[in-house]
Amino acid sequence: MTPNEIEALRAFYVDNRQPLYTYALSITRNREAAEDAVAGVFERLVSRDTLPVDLRPFVFRSVRNAAYDACRRTKVRSDSLFASAAEISVSAAPIGPGEDLEVLLRQLAPSEREAIVLRIYSGLSLAEIAELHQAPLPTIASWYRRGLERLRAMLKKEL
Amino acid sequence: MDEFEHYLRKRHLAVPSVRLDRRIESTLAAPPAQMQPAASFSSALARWSLGAGMGIAAGVALLLMSPRKAENEEPIVYRIEASSQLRKLLISPRSRTASQPLPFVVRSQNP
Numbered sequence: 001m002t003p004n005e006i007e008a009l010r011a012f013y014v015d016n017r018q019p020l021y022t023y024a025l026s027i028t029r030n031r032e033a034a035e036d037a038v039a040g041v042f043e044r045l046v047s048r049d050t051l052p053v054d055l056r057p058f059v060f061r062s063v064r065n066a067a068y069d070a071c072r073r074t075k076v077r078s079d080s081l082f083a084s085a086a087e088i089s090v091s092a093a094p095i096g097p098g099e100d101l102e103v104l105l106r107q108l109a110p111s112e113r114e115a116i117v118l119r120i121y122s123g124l125s126l127a128e129i130a131e132l133h134q135a136p137l138p139t140i141a142s143w144y145r146r147g148l149e150r151l152r153a154m155l156k157k158e159l
Numbered sequence: 160m161d162e163f164e165h166y167l168r169k170r171h172l173a174v175p176s177v178r179l180d181r182r183i184e185s186t187l188a189a190p191p192a193q194m195q196p197a198a199s200f201s202s203a204l205a206r207w208s209l210g211a212g213m214g215i216a217a218g219v220a221l222l223l224m225s226p227r228k229a230e231n232e233e234p235i236v237y238r239i240e241a242s243s244q245l246r247k248l249l250i251s252p253r254s255r256t257a258s259q260p261l262p263f264v265v266r267s268q269n270p
Binding site: 006021034 | 167172175183187
């Protein structure tokens with residue numbers, strides 16, 4: 001891999017560290033395992049001769065696979081996708097911690113939850129999610145819309 | 160993106176630790192791809208040398224262990240003598256009166 005490609009990879013990590021980590025954490029539900037999954041993907045990437053052309057979907061797909069692999073090895077899976085109350089500074093907290101949302105997200109079907117996490121919290125477009133899942137775009141849009149509707153209904157009931 | 164999606168997005172996410180950043184940085188600072196060719200070449204060379212050495216040793220051992228034919232080795236002689244009905248057939252007509260049958264002799268270098 002050329003120095004330019006290494007630089008491109010570094011820039012990609014800086015831009016995508018939070019989305020990649022959030023996605024991995026949504027699968028592993030273990031912070032350490034999520035970080036291992038992300039780091040492992042980058043370690044494998046730099047050992048390649050060249051970077052893949054479709055880097056973003058490729059890396060997200062690789063993180064997904066690594067996270068599911070980590071799930072099989074991780075016994076304790078109770079970490080939330082959201083920052084805890086202790087981690088949020090009072091001034092920067094217009095909205096509370098996400099424990100309630102975490103519980104509701106867990107009640108969705110895995111496909112719906114994953115579509116929501118990727119769209120809302122990792123910032124992928126529906127087309128990118130479709131490419132990542134290698135599924136038709138209408139299917140992904142359906143998962144996303146259905147998940148949102150269910151989440152909205154559950155939140156209304158909570159309030 | 161509607162109001163509900165914005166509401167969801169406002170939630171504070173758990174952030175990756177500094178440890179992950181350091182790990183990625185060290186990976187990118189010393190990419191294994193740049194170091195791998197030398198390492199893999201030397202390990203491949205070692206593996207090939209070991210394989211070749213073992214192959215030569217096995218060949219020599221096989222040569223030493225294989226039975227060598229003595230140059231002046233006597234041929235093996237089989238003497239077959241029938242004991243019943245076949246005995247009569249083996250007796251030569253010239254020696255019909257003979258009580259003993261002619262021996263049926265096979266000479267062979269290869270037992």
